[in-house]
Amino acid sequence: MSGLRAAYGQTRVLHGIDFRLEEKSITALLGANGAGKTTTLRALCGMVRTEGEVRFAGRRIEGWRTEDVVRLGIAHVPDGRGTFLHLTTEENLRLGAYTSRDKTQVAQDLERVYGYFPRLKERSRQQAGTLSGGEQQMLAVSRALMLRPKLMLLDEPSFGLAPLVVRELFSILRTINAESGVALMLVEQNAAMALNLAERAYVIETGRVVLHGSAADIKSDDAVRRAYLGY
Amino acid sequence: MEAVLLQVLAGLSNGGIYASLALALVMIYQATHLVNFAQGEMAMFATYIAWSLINAGFGYWPAFFLTVGIAFVLGVLLERLVIRPVENAPVLAVVVVFIGLLVILNSVAGWIFSYTIKSFPSPFPGALGIRYMSPHQVGALLVTLIVLALLYLFFRFTPLGLAMRAAAQNPVSSRLVGIRVGWMLALGWGLAAAVGAVAGMMVAPIVYLDPNMMAGILLYAFAAALLGGIDSPGGAVVGGLVVGVLENLLGAFVIGNELKLVVALVLIVGVLLVRPSGFFGSVQVTRV
Numbered sequence: 001m002s003g004l005r006a007a008y009g010q011t012r013v014l015h016g017i018d019f020r021l022e023e024k025s026i027t028a029l030l031g032a033n034g035a036g037k038t039t040t041l042r043a044l045c046g047m048v049r050t051e052g053e054v055r056f057a058g059r060r061i062e063g064w065r066t067e068d069v070v071r072l073g074i075a076h077v078p079d080g081r082g083t084f085l086h087l088t089t090e091e092n093l094r095l096g097a098y099t100s101r102d103k104t105q106v107a108q109d110l111e112r113v114y115g116y117f118p119r120l121k122e123r124s125r126q127q128a129g130t131l132s133g134g135e136q137q138m139l140a141v142s143r144a145l146m147l148r149p150k151l152m153l154l155d156e157p158s159f160g161l162a163p164l165v166v167r168e169l170f171s172i173l174r175t176i177n178a179e180s181g182v183a184l185m186l187v188e189q190n191a192a193m194a195l196n197l198a199e200r201a202y203v204i205e206t207g208r209v210v211l212h213g214s215a216a217d218i219k220s221d222d223a224v225r226r227a228y229l230g231y
Numbered sequence: 232m233e234a235v236l237l238q239v240l241a242g243l244s245n246g247g248i249y250a251s252l253a254l255a256l257v258m259i260y261q262a263t264h265l266v267n268f269a270q271g272e273m274a275m276f277a278t279y280i281a282w283s284l285i286n287a288g289f290g291y292w293p294a295f296f297l298t299v300g301i302a303f304v305l306g307v308l309l310e311r312l313v314i315r316p317v318e319n320a321p322v323l324a325v326v327v328v329f330i331g332l333l334v335i336l337n338s339v340a341g342w343i344f345s346y347t348i349k350s351f352p353s354p355f356p357g358a359l360g361i362r363y364m365s366p367h368q369v370g371a372l373l374v375t376l377i378v379l380a381l382l383y384l385f386f387r388f389t390p391l392g393l394a395m396r397a398a399a400q401n402p403v404s405s406r407l408v409g410i411r412v413g414w415m416l417a418l419g420w421g422l423a424a425a426v427g428a429v430a431g432m433m434v435a436p437i438v439y440l441d442p443n444m445m446a447g448i449l450l451y452a453f454a455a456a457l458l459g460g461i462d463s464p465g466g467a468v469v470g471g472l473v474v475g476v477l478e479n480l481l482g483a484f485v486i487g488n489e490l491k492l493v494v495a496l497v498l499i500v501g502v503l504l505v506r507p508s509g510f511f512g513s514v515q516v517t518r519v
Contacts, residue, residue, distance in 0.1 A: 083401075098409050
């Protein structure tokens with residue numbers, strides 16, 4: 001992705017962001033409130049008007065419609081989790097596999113995500129709106145997994161969750177990445193957690209990349225940490 | 232007692248027709264959050280198409296299924312060509328479009344087919360009649376129940392039905408799982424138009440065919456949809472049957488046939504005043 005710019009109406013939010021994601025890697029995108037993290041994810045999958053260049057597996061995809069980007073294998077776990085509140089847990093998961101026509105594969109994938117998140121299996125017939133915040137976040141991750149994505153974009157998965165739940169979620173994310181080789185791009189305000197999980201990290205500020213490097217380097221650089229990550 | 236039973240059964244038959252039209256209203260309401268005032272005229276127009284096909288020499292049932300198909304296609308086209316462009320327009324603009332559609336369909340039907348009242352055949356053989364119901368009443372009730380059952384199975388058990396429900400509820404998340412939301416809405420319009428067409432063809436032998444035939448029926452359907460809760464498909468069906476029976480009983484024993492339509496209006500006003508979400512509708516709470 002290079003020179004990515006995006007705007008909501010008249011308001012420019014991103015001013016030329018460049019980064020690349022490696023296959024099967026975990027990348028963290030960090031920055032303060034309003035830096036443009038969420039917008040970056042939205043720009044990747046055609047949810048906001050964008051300029052610049054976005055390439056996925058060699059194809060230019062900027063300006064594509066969201067549903068077409070998704071069909072390439074980019075799953076987006078949006079902020080606010082995007083739960084279908086009035087449908088059951090299982091219906092939510094089946095929707096994740098909407099683009100798949102292979103019924104046996106969908107059934108297998110369903111078992112697989114229930115394996116990662118047994119709680120969802122217990123609640124499979126329950127209306128998704130009645131799930132707790134943590135369960136809905138698990139549901140959102142699972143719904144994205146049902147797509148069998150090559151790249152999964154996660155927008156603040158830790159938001160509003162208890163620390164214990166966050167830790168559980170992050171360890172499952174690591175397992176998912178290791179087992180299925182799906183690349184993860186993680187937007188987080190919880191920089192410490194994100195840097196522990198990620199291999200590489202980008203720090204953005206008011207719509208520009210100010211820093212990037214391996215997660216370990218960024219984590220160990222005290223000056224950087226204090227200046228941009230605030231801990 | 233027998234007279235009451237007679238009215239209840241006749242009411243169920245009419246109620247089935249109100250239920251289908253109410254269901255069509257609910258389907259479009261769920262997708263657009265607006266009541267489609269042109270639903271009745273769409274059904275009327277489809278009934279004229281059926282009438283033309285029958286006159287052109289088609290048998291009743293071929294004409295019936297062909298009409299349902301044509302209505303579906305017209306519904307999809309209507310969404311794509313007329314409703315899509317005002318997708319993000321203010322509510323009132325869309326309401327005006329709906330009313331415009333109503334007037335246009337009504338006048339075009341009058342222009343093409345004339346305002347003379349025509350009779351419309353009933354396909355049901357005399358053997359279908361039972362002691363308290365005419366063959367057409369039994370047949371119409373059966374047909375509506377079949378349509379409702381098919382719709383239920385479609386929305387409940389097929390991936391496409393699930394995707395349509397998802398698209399109506401949460402378009403943003405639907406796009407994120409790859410659902411083509413625009414097409415789902417168009418399909419919804421197609422289905423609503425097809426269901427309306429069935430209702431039109433079932434009611435035409437009773438009220439006769441003319442461009443204004445659905446005006447009263449649509450009012451009952453509004454009352455039914457509101458009574459059941461405007462966002463509840465099951466509620467629309469129950470509401471339709473209740474309105475049908477209520478209308479017939481009150482018409483026969485209390486207020487007389489002339490004031491029957493008032494029942495619908497009183498129900499509409501009453502529900503909106505006392506319980507705007509109807510029996511089965513969800514109460515919308517907005518944090519401000």
